[in-house]
Amino acid sequence: MPNEIEITINGGQVRVERGTTVAAAILQAGITSFFHSPSGEPRAPLCGMGVCYGCMVTINGETGVLACQTVCAKGMKVVTE
């Protein structure tokens, strides 16, 4: 599909529609935990608009990136906790 791109989430290949945010791609892949809170609870997006910091992941080696404000780009490597 020309309108799809491939990214890697936790080492696995995932195809998403162009324009999809990393947050949507992660949830779409069935992954529920984006990172862990100070007391070790799994956390996932709450606000979806870049305010709550509930969607922090590592993208291409950069930590603490907000997945909900990042659009998937070809070959992107995403890692959740």
Add this chain to the structure above:
Amino acid sequence: MSHRRMQTSILIAGAGPAGMAAACAASESGARVTLIDLSPTAGGQIWRGAKPSGKLSKQWFERFAKAAPERIQSARIVSAEPEARKLLAELPGNESIAITYEKLILATGARELFLPFPGWTLPGVVGAGGLQALVKSGLDVRGKRVVLAGSGPLLLAVADLLREREANVLLIAEQASSATVNRFGLKLASSPGKLAQAIGLRARLASISYLTGCWVASAQGDGCLRRVQVQQDGRRWTVDCDYLGTGYGLVPNTELAEVLGCSRTCLGVTVDDLQRTSVEGVYCAGEAAGIGGVDKSLVEGVIAGYSATDNPGAAQALFVERARTHKFAKLLNTTFALRAELRSITTPETIVCRCEDVRLSEFDAREGWRDAKLQSRCGMGRCQGRVCGPAVEFLKGWKSSPAKPPIFPARVGTLVADDEVES
């Protein structure tokens, strides 16, 4: 990392409806206009994705394309220097930018009000608007079981989107009473456009159960959401679901205004007739100046755009229209005022501050927001109290202190880069 500088005449913070409208008016008045926005595309929360579908958004995106303001997307404003009329922002890829302006229009919008309840930190519990944003940015919800809970018309708009995307919306739980919601419906009759919208929406959502005086008391699941406990009239029952979209209304984003020194009340940034704030050269429009919906944002945006480009005549021509939107805003805010009983959904063990995992019981011996912050680290995490601050204000009546720079966690490099270039 790389740092650059630029200068503009009219700088607009936020590219939602208010910012877009301000940019159109200011550009049409002949000024050099620059928009800076956190999202990858213009449109804000309501017109996210820049794929205009409705008549109103289509019309505005066309006008916006014609106005063609300079745009800086995916930029997070982290600090401001009011005397130097300068904003500092971060861009992806370790880039930063300093922008100096002659006039600044704040169109920073609003965020959702979240009330903490047991289990609200579980993955699968999302803001109602948050779920809408995720769906608009690619999340497939076909066949997913969704409960929506909270207050206000946003719940209905989200339900409509979810229905269109073939999700299974099991329930909309509205905390306001049936009497006030019905009165709201009757009063809409005085604005025919809104009434038609409401009737259309109600018809599309006819098959979805809409309960008033009803809320979610807890969310349960092991590692992620499995079910919610719903409460109405002292009766409780559980509903199995994949997502809970929750939101108890909106909170204006006033942090940037606070750092600039603009006066504000609990309703938002204080503005005069011409959308001028208390700080010279700084204007504010839309939700940041008071929650009221898209029509209010648009007309205030246009007024601010004209006003900032010394075109008060054109601005004044819109005062009547703005007054109409303010009347609707008032009706919205009284109808969906939160009932005091909701304070009891936050149990002592409930995490209030999600960044630092601070529970309500840790506030027991605290005297106010400042004391609670210092003793428990509540509101000291990455979101800087944007989520827990308004919740604590509702639960405890504690007002948070005005924001200080940086207003978002910033790289040290960004904060010193502009001074280094200078020296």
